[in-house]
Amino acid sequence: MARALTDIAAxxxxxxxxxxxxxxxxxxxxxxATPALMAFTVRHTCGLVAVALPGADCDRLQLRPMNGGDRESPYTVTVDAKNGVHTGISAADRAYTARLLASPDTAAADLSRPGHLMGLRVHGGGVLHRPQLPEAAVDLARLGGLRPAGVLCELVSPRxxxxxxxxxxxxxxxAEHDLALVSIAGLVRHRVQTELVRGAVTRQPVAHSEFQATSVLEGAEHVVVVDERAGVLVRLHRECPGAIGGVGPEVELYLRVPCDGD
Structure with missing residues (x-):
């Protein structure tokens, strides 16, 4: 991961x-983005180059979604730079448009529609909330100390x-091109290890046993209740802090499972 972030920053x-x-x-x-970098990308990929951006930047640039869904990052309308490009399709033109999309000074009026670069609206929580390639591209740019805007295009088989x-x-x-290789799972692990903050741990007598309760801070606060004697059985419960103290029969039922071993 360290090499990937160094390469992204460079x-x-x-x-x-x-x-x-x-x-x-x-x-x-x-x-x-440079013409050479864009040309390399187009040469080895499917050619459908996209720029992943946070929702706030998509709104600022008036990049309307063309599709939607909880799992996939929504594609936005295609764009070109309104000025400074020729047809918009060349590597030089697409690199210029990508840099324009990354700039905080770009306005919606600086872009023409349709164009030759897709936008991708990513989840604000990045790969921790949606572990997909667009979120990974934005997370890598941000973790590399750059603007949260990432260019991506999927590789095709050389055979x-x-x-x-x-x-x-x-x-x-x-290996052939001496590039860093990272997985989305690896990026998730990196963010969990470096960004999540664990709060104080308290002993909480609940129902038929005593559990450890702790909070995890990651933008929002999540409460984790753990029975150290149990295995890895996990129950994800809707937000209702009062239920943890023993007033929720549904919570009591689920907490009995690791205690009873059923």
């Missing part, structure tokens, strides 16, 4: 693996360009 690309699909994408910081690159091919590609 304007070099990395390869990010989507753990669920075993596919990957070339990712780099939008504000560091069969009609399909996406598989995990083994991603490893070969990164």
């Amino acid at each position: 304007g070099r690309p990395v390869v990010v693996v989507d753990d669920d699909r075993a596919e990957g994408a070339v990712v780099f910081a939008a504000e560091k 069969d360009p009609t399909r996406m690159a598989r995990a083994s091919e991603l490893a070969e590609f990164t």
Whole structure:
């Protein structure tokens, strides 16, 4: 992870693996986009280059969504820079548009629609809330000390360009081009280890046993109740702090499960 963040900060690309699909994408910081970097990306990927952006930037730039869903990051309308480009499709033009999308000084009027770069509206919590490639691209740019805007495009197989690159091919590609290879799961672990703050631990007698209660701060506060004697059975309960103290029969029922072993 350390090398990936160093490379991102220096304007070099990395390869990010989507753990669920075993596919990957070339990712780099939008504000560091260059014609050479964009040309490299287009040459080795499917060519549908997108710039992942936080919701606030999408709203500021009036990038309207074209699709939606809880799992996938919504695509926005395609754009080009209104000035400073030719047709918009060249690597130089797309790199310029990517830098424009990353800039906090860009206004909606500086973009023409439709264009040749897709926008992707990411979840504000990044990979901790939606572990997908667009969120990873934005998280990497932010963790690299840059604007939270990431360029990404999925890699195709060098052996069969009609399909996406598989995990083994991603490893070969990164070795051939000396690129850092990171997984979304690895990025999640990095953020959990470096960003989540664990609060005080208290002993809480509940129902049929005594549990440890602690809070985890990550933007919002989450309360974790743990029975040290039990295994890894997990119950995710809706927010209702009063129920933890023993007044909630539903909570009591679920807390009995690890105690009874059923």
